[in-house]
Amino acid sequence: MLSATQLLENLLDRARGVTETETVAIAAALGRVLAVPQTSSIAVPPLDNSAMDGYAVRLADMAQAGVRLRVSQRILAGAVGAALLPGTAARIFTGAPVPLGADAVLMQEDCTADGEDVLVNTLPRPGENIRRAGEDIEAGAQILATGARLGAAEMGLLASVGLAEVPVFKKLKVACFFTGDELATPGAPLAPGQIYNSNRYTLTGLVNDLGCELIDLGIVPDTLEATEAALTCAAREADRDGAERQREERQTAAPEGCGGIGFFDDQSTHGLEGPYSLPLICSGASGQRPVGDFDSGRAPQVPRGFARVVGC
Structure with missing residues (x-):
């Protein structure tokens, strides 16, 4: 019989990050883990x-406040205006390219429109209200590193530099099943002695929230044969953390519903006592080995509520 600490160390030693990658469209990348650094x-x-919104002007024309300039053009976002001539201003809107020759943009609140002219009420500073090319991101700059979890902000960032697809690590496959003759599916009537299987939805929700690919094997009867069959299926379908290990480390799980951590067909397994704490997950991407409570990110620790630790 191994101690809980020894078994957790064994699990950590066996944990291997996902190395296989695939390329997905940005629209399908939410929650995925980046496999290659991305540059702009x-x-x-x-x-x-x-x-x-305001007027693009030349500082050479700004000797003093009260200068009157002829408005030579109107530049909307997405349009490129003509070069700004001496003594003229360009009506310009937020996001529009600044015309060649302009040194600053005056806010419309600092000007007075007068027919085809504009009266400058406040002298601008050089570069005022101009966003310079590359001010947000320089060409060639790395925007995301390997291992970045792609959320909404990261998806927008990738799209802002014109990337339509990205290489990501394949999703970690996690198989879950739930033992107990007393378990019923929500929506079905309860037979005498039954309870609804709430753990199924808590656990599968947590697995999905981590960005894993869920293999839900459903409710398994309280028999040794059914439990062994479910473990065999889970070991076959889910990602393996030690495919080259010897099979003598195989163990069978007790069908009575006790909690435990161990190996089956060289696959790490985590059994949960129904009414107790969150599961411990052994997973990873790009060589990382995050093992701990789903909700805390703390260092590995023995989950409370395990009836026993099954040796291997």
Whole structure:
């Protein structure tokens, strides 16, 4: 019989990160783990653009406040204007490229429109209200590192530099099954002595939340044969953490519903006592070995509520 500490160390030694990769579209990348660092091939923004609605002006024309300039053009976001001539201003809108020759953008609140002219009420500073090319992201800069979990912000970042797809680690396959003749599926009437299987939805939700590929084997009867069959199926279908190990480490799980941690067909298994704590998960990507409570990220520790630890 191994101690809980020894068995946890055994699990950690056997844990292997997912190494296989696949390429997925950005739209399908939510929750996935990046397999290769990503760099930007473009500058963001690609051109100097206006940070405000207002007027693009030349500082050479700004001797003092009260200058009157002829409005020579109107530049919307997505359009490229003509070079700004001396004595003129360009009506410009947020995100529009700043025309060649302009040194600053005056907010429209600091100007007074007067027919085809604009009256400058406040002298601008050089570069005022101009977002420079590459100010957010320089061309060639790394934007995400290997191992980054792709959330909504990361998906937007990838799209902002024109990436349509990314290489990610394949999802870790986690098989779950639930033993107990007393378990019933929610929505079905309860027979005498039965309870609803709430653990199934808690555990599968947690596994999905981690970005794993869930293999839900459902409710398994309280017999040794059924439990062995479920363990065999789980070991075959889920990701293996020690495929080259010898089979003599195989163990069978007790069908009475006790909790435990061990190996079956060289696959790490985690048995949970129904009313107790969150499961311990052994998983990983890109060589990492995160093992701990789902909700805390703390260092490995023995989960409370295990009836016993099954030796291997």
